Amino acid sequence: MTPSDTSLSIDYLRRHNLILFEAVSGSRAYGTDLPHSDTDLKGVFVLPEALYYGLDYVPQVANATNDEVFYELRRFVELLLKNNPTALEILASPADCIRYQHPLFEAFRPAQFLSKLCRQTFAEYAVAQIRKAKGLNKKINNPEPPARKSVLDFCYVTVGAGAQPADKWLSRQGYAAARCGLANVPHLTDLYALFVDLAEVPTLGYRGLVKDAETSNDVLLSAVPKGEVPVAYLSFNRNGYSTYCRVYKEYWDWVARRNAERYENTVQHGKNYDAKNMLHVFRLLRTALEIATTGQLHVRRPDRDFLLRIRRGEFEYDTLVAEAEALVAQVEAAFAKSALPEAPDKQRAVDLLIATRRQFYASL
Incomplete structure (x- = not known):
C-alpha cells in the first residue's frame, strides 16, 4: 500500500528500499565534532511511483528533531542547481560518512554542479x-531589563530653553500625573500643551498623561475647558519609544528561543x-x-x-x-x-534526473 504524504517517514523509505543515498552530516562530516556532538543524517530518496505521479509530491522527509533529513530526488537536483551548500555537501560526503549509496547515485558528482x-x-x-x-x-x-519602560519614560517637559524627563519634572513640581491633562498643539507633531488641575478637589476632569503606565502605547488627551492656561509643554519621543519596543521584543524573543x-x-x-x-x-x-x-x-x-x-x-x-x-x-x-x-548545466542535470528516476522505477 502506498503511504499518503502525511504518513511517509524515513523508516518507510528504508523498509521499501527507496533511499538512494544516506550519510552522516554536520560536525562529524566536517571533522569538528566533539565527544558529545549529535549524529546528524542527510540523504536522498525517490518517491513511490504513485505519489510521484499523483498530487502528493513530497520534497523532503525528516524525523521529529530534524537531525535526520532526506530530500526527494527532484528537490535534491533543484537544490544542486542553486548550489545550495547542504545539497553540495551531501554529494561530497567524506567516504567514512557514507552509510549507503545506490549504484544509480554514483552518476551524481560535485564537479557537475x-x-x-x-x-x-x-x-x-x-x-x-x-x-x-x-x-x-x-x-x-x-x-534588556525584564521591566518594560513605559510611554512616560519617553516624555519630556519644556523647562526654559531645555527639557526634563516628565516624571522628574512632575516630582519637582509636586504635581500628580492623574491631575494632568494634555491637548494637541496645532501643526506640531507629538508636542502637547500640559495642564494641571490645582484645585484641592479636582473639578476639571483631566484624564492624566497615560491610561495605564504599564500597558499604554500612547499619551492620553483630555478635554480642556476654554480659558485654561498650560503650565508647560510635553514632548513625546514617539520614534524613540517605537524603536525601544522593537528592541525590547527582539531581545526577549531571543531569550525565549536561544x-x-x-x-x-x-x-x-x-x-x-x-x-x-x-x-x-x-x-x-x-x-x-x-x-x-x-x-x-x-x-x-x-x-x-x-x-x-x-x-x-x-x-x-x-x-x-x-x-x-x-x-x-x-x-x-x-x-x-x-x-x-556561471551556473551548473541545467539540461545535463535534468537529463540525469530523468534517467535516474526511470531506471530506479524500472528496477522495482
Missing part, C-alpha cells in the same frame, strides 16, 4: 552569519559571541575560497584545529569579525577570476 553561484550561497550566507554574530554580541552586551547549551558555552568562554556560529562563518568562507580556486569541495575540513579553537572561544570577537570580513574580500576576488561556470 559547482559553479560561481557558490559565491552567493556559501559566502553570502557566511556574511549573514557575521551579521547574526554582531546582533548576538549586541544582545549579550546590552541586555539554545541554552550554546548560550551557556558563550557565557563560559567569556568572549560574548556564539562560538559555534563563528566556527561556521570561517568554515563556509574557507570552503568557498577553495571552491573558487581549486574547483573542488572538501567537506572534511583540513583546518579542524583552528575551527575548534574558535569554538573554544580562544579568539577575541573583534579579531574574528575583522578576519572574516577580510576573507570575504578574498572570496569575492577569487570568484571574479575563477574558471568555474
Whole structure:
C-alpha cells in the first residue's frame, strides 16, 4: 500500500528500499565534532511511483528533531542547481560518512554542479552569519531589563530653553500625573500643551498623561475647558519609544528561543559571541575560497584545529569579525577570476534526473 504524504517517514523509505543515498552530516562530516556532538543524517530518496505521479509530491522527509533529513530526488537536483551548500555537501560526503549509496547515485558528482553561484550561497550566507554574530554580541552586551519602560519614560517637559524627563519634572513640581491633562498643539507633531488641575478637589476632569503606565502605547488627551492656561509643554519621543519596543521584543524573543547549551558555552568562554556560529562563518568562507580556486569541495575540513579553537572561544570577537570580513574580500576576488561556470548545466542535470528516476522505477 502506498503511504499518503502525511504518513511517509524515513523508516518507510528504508523498509521499501527507496533511499538512494544516506550519510552522516554536520560536525562529524566536517571533522569538528566533539565527544558529545549529535549524529546528524542527510540523504536522498525517490518517491513511490504513485505519489510521484499523483498530487502528493513530497520534497523532503525528516524525523521529529530534524537531525535526520532526506530530500526527494527532484528537490535534491533543484537544490544542486542553486548550489545550495547542504545539497553540495551531501554529494561530497567524506567516504567514512557514507552509510549507503545506490549504484544509480554514483552518476551524481560535485564537479557537475559547482559553479560561481557558490559565491552567493556559501559566502553570502557566511556574511549573514557575521551579521547574526554582531546582533548576538549586541544582545549579550546590552541586555534588556525584564521591566518594560513605559510611554512616560519617553516624555519630556519644556523647562526654559531645555527639557526634563516628565516624571522628574512632575516630582519637582509636586504635581500628580492623574491631575494632568494634555491637548494637541496645532501643526506640531507629538508636542502637547500640559495642564494641571490645582484645585484641592479636582473639578476639571483631566484624564492624566497615560491610561495605564504599564500597558499604554500612547499619551492620553483630555478635554480642556476654554480659558485654561498650560503650565508647560510635553514632548513625546514617539520614534524613540517605537524603536525601544522593537528592541525590547527582539531581545526577549531571543531569550525565549536561544539554545541554552550554546548560550551557556558563550557565557563560559567569556568572549560574548556564539562560538559555534563563528566556527561556521570561517568554515563556509574557507570552503568557498577553495571552491573558487581549486574547483573542488572538501567537506572534511583540513583546518579542524583552528575551527575548534574558535569554538573554544580562544579568539577575541573583534579579531574574528575583522578576519572574516577580510576573507570575504578574498572570496569575492577569487570568484571574479575563477574558471568555474556561471551556473551548473541545467539540461545535463535534468537529463540525469530523468534517467535516474526511470531506471530506479524500472528496477522495482
